Amino acid sequence: MNMLDGTSSTETSATRAAYLSLRDMILVGKLPAGEKLKIEQLRKLLDTGASPVREALSLLTSDMLVERIDQRGFRAAPASLANFEEILTLRCTLEDMALRRSIAHATAAWEERLVLAHHRMKRVAGTDAFEEAHKLFHMTLLSNAQSPMLERYCSQLYDLNIRYRYLAAGGARYQSRDIAAEHVSILDAAVQRDADTASIALLHHYRLTGEYLSTQLADL
Amino acid sequence: MNMLDGTSSTETSATRAAYLSLRDMILVGKLPAGEKLKIEQLRKLLDTGASPVREALSLLTSDMLVERIDQRGFRAAPASLANFEEILTLRCTLEDMALRRSIAHATAAWEERLVLAHHRMKRVAGTDAFEEAHKLFHMTLLSNAQSPMLERYCSQLYDLNIRYRYLAAGGARYQSRDIAAEHVSILDAAVQRDADTASIALLHHYRLTGEYLSTQLADL
DNA sequence: AAGTCAATAAATATCGATTTTTTAGTCGAA
DNA sequence: TTCGACTAAAAAATCGATATTTATTGACTT
Numbered sequence A, B: 001m002n003m004l005d006g007t008s009s010t011e012t013s014a015t016r017a018a019y020l021s022l023r024d025m026i027l028v029g030k031l032p033a034g035e036k037l038k039i040e041q042l043r044k045l046l047d048t049g050a051s052p053v054r055e056a057l058s059l060l061t062s063d064m065l066v067e068r069i070d071q072r073g074f075r076a077a078p079a080s081l082a083n084f085e086e087i088l089t090l091r092c093t094l095e096d097m098a099l100r101r102s103i104a105h106a107t108a109a110w111e112e113r114l115v116l117a118h119h120r121m122k123r124v125a126g127t128d129a130f131e132e133a134h135k136l137f138h139m140t141l142l143s144n145a146q147s148p149m150l151e152r153y154c155s156q157l158y159d160l161n162i163r164y165r166y167l168a169a170g171g172a173r174y175q176s177r178d179i180a181a182e183h184v185s186i187l188d189a190a191v192q193r194d195a196d197t198a199s200i201a202l203l204h205h206y207r208l209t210g211e212y213l214s215t216q217l218a219d220l
Numbered sequence C: 001a002a003g004t005c006a007a008t009a010a011a012t013a014t015c016g017a018t019t020t021t022t023t024a025g026t027c028g029a030a
Numbered sequence D: 001t002t003c004g005a006c007t008a009a010a011a012a013a014t015c016g017a018t019a020t021t022t023a024t025t026g027a028c029t030t
Helices: A014-027 A039-046 A050-062 A081-104 A108-123 A130-142 A148-169 A179-191 A195-216 B014-027 B039-046 B050-062 B081-104 B108-123 B130-142 B148-169 B179-191 B195-216
Strands: A066-068 A074-076 B066-068 B074-076
Touching: A014 A039, A014 A050, A014 A148, A039 A050, A050 A066, A050 B050, A081 A130, A081 A148, A081 A179, A081 A195, A081 B081, A081 B148, A108 A130, A108 A179, A130 A148, A130 A179, A148 A195, A148 B081, A179 A195, B014 B039, B014 B050, B014 B148, B039 B050, B050 B066, B081 B130, B081 B148, B081 B179, B081 B195, B108 B130, B108 B179, B130 B148, B130 B179, B148 B195, B179 B195
Parallel strands: none
Antiparallel strands: A066 A074, B066 B074
16 A cells, blocks of 8 residues: 555654655755754654654755764754855756756657646646645656766755745745746757757756846845 | 874764775775665674664765665665766766866966875875875865865765776776876866866766776676 | 863763564465 | 465664763863
């Protein structure tokens, strides 16, 4: 017995539960950037043991969401405008590469997954589920690159970026810009296997958001 | 009181000691790719507790040297020709970017660190210290990119590559090719701030090694 | 008033034991 | 023989307690 997706009602391990909670708390800013993360405090907050918390924090290190300083514990990764711009640059380079590779290996099955992901994203526009569906759409774009490490990097960078969105605006709320149209352009170009057009549209999408966020983050 | 470099005689924490040992064992193949890593077994091997071992393994996950499967422990990251080629491709893209940025920000101080790193590497050619000095030279090349995340990725990928060298040849032993000359070309171009030439030389260096390793790894 | 140093408090790191979960075997029924 | 349910052994995950390390405080010197 298992659910449709990976989210079963009872989480498997305490470590995994702690990992997901902490990760979410960092992404949405509940645990502010740069903040000291005390084991005892988190243990009580999550109502679990110290070992799962420690292990979860160690794992979050992989995602660059937590920093570990030997002998003096953990802290939420600091945020800065420079860091945000670094993330944006890396994303543009790596997603460009991944998207081109995805398209190069295009198949009907991938095309269909893409259309489906896009449809589902539109379906939940404006709801809480959008955040997840949006990531899924973007990751589906890259999912055919046949390069697991590259996909992992992109996924990581995507999450790091989310944090800055919350930092700037307090949510996944999008601005006046017509995001939906941008998504359609990317989708169409990808389905038509036009790598150059798709890549330009994708990077345009990121850079516009990046510019907007940069202005909001000027004080960081 | 502290030593010249970061290697003090008494390691700070048990976790750090375990991390360094395990990392080294994986890189040189003492813990073969894909192998199950049992806590109890490693605990005895390193003569330490289970907690430091677990935490060290969690940290090695960041480096993509260890895989963690929820509820069923850890294993050394598997190796394959496809994975090797993926690493090579990513390295070429990311190091190219990092090197160009380094050169774009070139200063006299960086130049000097570079010359020094190169000199030290030549100095220890043929000894055990070469491996470390070689990495230091390459990382110094990228160290001026003013992009910590990019440097981290490059460092990670460098280490992953080392493992394949050991897998293919059983050591840092270099072949007939004149590696030293290649290093000089890269150094010279970098010092002259000629990004195109430096990048071409660097990628050439990697691709030649990559080709050689690929043939050796055909059976993976 | 600034700086040291020792004593104390707080937090991290580590250990050893216990609980769960997975894995490997074994036995019997189809 | 093959499949499945059951059992025993192994391993992972987790807990609670202890040992170490770092951070803080305040009296004492210069």
